[in-house]
């Protein structure tokens with residue numbers, strides 16, 4: 001295009017990008033760049049930001065506490081009804097869904113760091129409110145505040161990491177946040193199981209919930225010391241500061257030229273976007289202020305494509321049904337007659353964690369698109385096998401006891417193994433790739449676009465949490481799993497048709513890919 005863009009070349013040319021067609025030469029080149037390692041500085045930043053993932057994981061598991069009769073009046077103690085449990089669980093996703101698009105506006109106005117800080121404050125307040133709650137509505141209030149925190153953090157942390165990470169490691173570093181989420185889920189299961197052993201009454205659960213405030217406070221303090229992203233700094237005109245951050249991120253391994261090229265590349269994108277926006281405003285195509293960003297997101301072709309792909313991936317991540325297992329696997333394993341269902345369902349969380357760790361090492365070598373196309377078929381196979389296994393078992397989802405026609409043990413084991421295959425496939429691809437969403441968007445709409453696709457994630461999460469047990473009753477477990485398999489198969493087709501490979505590209509290049517007539521998919 002112009003000389004400024006040429007100056008970005010050295011950075012990009014040393015970071016070979018995998019071909020969507022998957023040819024081997026490119027693959028080897030990817031391995032080379034993926035074998036190099038990020039600087040200690042960027043690891044520290046990713047770890048600091050990842051504490052939010054840990055909190056996210058604990059919150060989303062919702063198995064953290066069994067509340068017993070603690071939220072009913074002392075004179076007429078009773079356990080929670082199913083409706084109360086659903087409201088308590090879904091209030092978190094609902095508030096996360098509502099807040100994510102708005103926190104994106106804040107991330108552009110105040111910076112990525114301040115939104116992480118605000119989320120920490122909300123986490124801490126919500127944790128303490130839950131610990132002190134004496135009624136269902138007080139608990140719902142606490143969970144809603146935590147929902148605001150998790151909604152903001154789940155969008156801003158991957159954005160923060162993606163904007164700081166050098167292109168060859170971006171996938172790995174964003175996936176590190178998902179590793180924290182899945183670790184948080186394992187912790188939540190173990191704690192839930194431990195509390196179950198202690199018995200349901202007493203104040204232990206209050207301590208556990210309240211102590212959730214501690215990591216949030218630690219992260220809040222750490223965040224004060226970490227830098228803003230260079231892309232945000234350039235956007236608000238603090239170029240010298242952006243340069244210092246890029247220098248530290250590249251760790252002096254790269255010459256001055258590389259730092260210059262990176263900062264110039266960002267500056268150029270900011271300038272080009274500002275000019276394009278000015279022209280659209282002059283010609284009356286676009287409004288001022290926040291609505292202007294919405295116009296830009298929906299009115300510019302490449303932005304619209306980015307939004308469709310990001311929402312597709314986030315929707316698919318939830319509609320494939322994975323979190324039904326997170327929320328209800330103990331119920332499922334009770335139905336199947338496993339002796340310690342909470343421990344069996346820990347298998348789901350641990351499989352998810354272990355295969356997310358594997359994804360960490362594979363994602364930049366294999367590429368986002370390719371890893372999805374390889375892993376979704378395993379999810380489909382796992383779901384269909386589980387559906388077949390369920391066809392041997394006659395139980396209603398609300399009946400948590402085994403009936404006289406006790407399920408064939410073989411079928412139960414088969415269901416457990418197929419669920420593990422499904423979870424492994426999920427963790428390798430769909431569990432983490434959608435969180436790379438920010439790399440699809442151009443800088444000026446990156447925050448808003450990521451916020452809206454995060455809201456899609458929480459919206460679909462809300463629907464899945466609310467409908468799983470109803471579907472199990474209405475359709476039978478077998479057909480519910482077939483339905484999820486059909487959703488995965490449709491998702492596979494859409495990914496194949498519309499999702500281009502973005503591994504190894506600079507953020508500016510990745511966003512530019514969608515200018516292509518073929519949606520960047522060759």
Ligand SMILES: O[C@H]1[C@H](O)[C@@H](O)[C@H](O)[C@@H](O)[C@H]1O
Nearest residue numbers: 060178181182323352431432
């Ligand atoms: O990326 C995460 C991860 O895969 C979790 O295991 C899942 O519970 C979340 O919904 C998802 O967003």
